[in-house]
Amino acid sequence: MAQDGVDDRADRAERVDWEGIEASPEFKELVRKKRGFIIPGTVFFLTWYMLFIFLCAFAQDFMGERVYEGLTVGYTLALTQFLMVLVLGLLYLSRSKNVFDPLAEKAIADYSDAGDGSGPRRRQATGAVAPTTTPEGAR
């Protein structure tokens, strides 16, 4: 398989103007928007998580204080971690569907796949046609 892979790649590298795509406004917008979500998102979740870990290490009495009967501050904060994963996960999913995926499709709209596994080919058409790739369930 490795052999096919090398041929395939060399072949594709000939056909696709990677640098051109990278310099296109659509791709730049995609990267900018993705970074605008992922970088703050990552900083936020790592900060909130590590803050929790630091409190566990250095503020054990505080973490053991009661919020309500047997429910402690530590457990309440632990539950916020679950909530954070849920919210950020769903937020990322919807952002990807509504913003990132359409931009990515626009960025590579000049190339469509022949569907025979030979990789993308430059479209003959004017480029105004919307891409026909269906994101999921391509089977």
Added chain:
Amino acid sequence: MIVFADVNELALGVFAVVLAVTLAITFWASRRATNTDNFYAAGRGITGFQNGLAISGDYLSAASFLGIAGLIYLYGFDGFLYSIGFLVAFLTVMFLLAERMRNAGKFTIADVLSFRLRERPARVAAAIGTLNVAAFYLIAQMVGAGVLIQALVGFDFTISVIITGTFMLTYVVFGGMIATTWVQIIKAVLLMIGIVVMSVFVLERVGGNPIELFNRAEAAGQGAESTFSLAPGTFLKNDIDLISLGLALVLGTAGLPHILMRFFTVPTAQAARSSVVTAMFIIGGFYLLTTVIGFGARAILGQGGVEAAGTGGNLAAPNLAEELGGGAGTTGGDLFLAIIAGIAFATILAVVAGLVLSASSAVAHDIYSSLIRKGQDSDREEVVVAKIAALVIGVIAMAIAIIGGEGLNVSFMVGLAFAIAASANFPALLLALTWRRFNTVGAVTGVLLGVGSALLLIIISPIVWGGAPGAPNTGAFDWYDLNNPGIISIPLGFLGCIVGTLLSSERGNEREFHELYVRSETGLGAEKAITH
């Protein structure tokens, strides 16, 4: 409680059902596991939802199910810390790697690195990282399997390890990724049903009020002998070690080869993304319920159950199941215990199969096909080599598990596997996908420094020198008392990548970075699903 000496027929029966179903799947998959796309990546035809289940099945090890429930039973809050780290780690995977891996790679971590770096050194470095992580994780799981089957069914430790290893190798060698995936999916479904049913039983005992469960667990955790606490600090007593572990857990998942490999089994990046979210829901729900099981064990079994729960409290969950079913000797108790034991067995099999597959892909795809044969081997030949590699790796892991014996601490070794993954694989992968200047020297330096420092720190750590986790310093040197190396080795892994890159005059291949960058962000040119 559990009788160690004789064989538990009911548990044996449940084990036999688990094995019969998984072997039938393997037989069905074996006709298709003959080319590399099917053998390593299930033809990239797994849907996002199926893959989400399979990731959960691949990830939730016996250490998660029995280990965390046991730690919460014994120590309370500190056991739950593992749950949080294991779960939040999926945000790292989702934001930084999942889709990019799917778009850029083919079968292994090395495919992504060698895309833009010099192929030979990049592949060797990635294979070293993969094999080290897989080795620690695999041996830990094999030991865990041996201990559990011994306790739950009554077989000897050595025989238990051999049985587990044999079935693991059967799935992988005959059924490849297709069989492994379905074993993982079935296991995830069984595990979730098992933990939900147990939790319902526990909550029913406390009148359906979770707060009441906290109160009763705390009341049962009083007393001089008890280590149980609702506050942190009873198990992870060393502050810095706790932070080190927390860091290794949250970054390590993004470097686990058997998890990352699963993203190559779906047709698109969108499916990779939805599979992470599915996995997050399942894994999050699971870890939330580990508290119910652990607290339930504390409230219901009490301090008196500590001895029967064994080392690390691993048997607390099965013992709780027996008690919930009606107690030892009753039909309900025996049956519930047997079912939970069967689920634990399926859990172990699914995880070890995924690990062996990832290790064999590193040997066959990265070392044999790409380096030794320079891509001149046929597809069929690579699959044969991968199967032989799986056999050799599996047998070595079984041998080490048997020689090392029951004394090896399972959750500790899993923590180390995460530390190595976070120190060696994660930095190089992340930088290869995002940093334009990154080059081969940086990748090799980073991986070697990450693996090397983590291993060295493990060797001088108190646990190797005989200290229990959290015990006063008994390591090789007075000044070093960390059991988890992450807080030092993860920054060293990143530092190695950065300094190696900057010191080298090598200019990365600009053209190939353009291609990798565009491909990983848009999916243009990504590997396609094969048509059936």
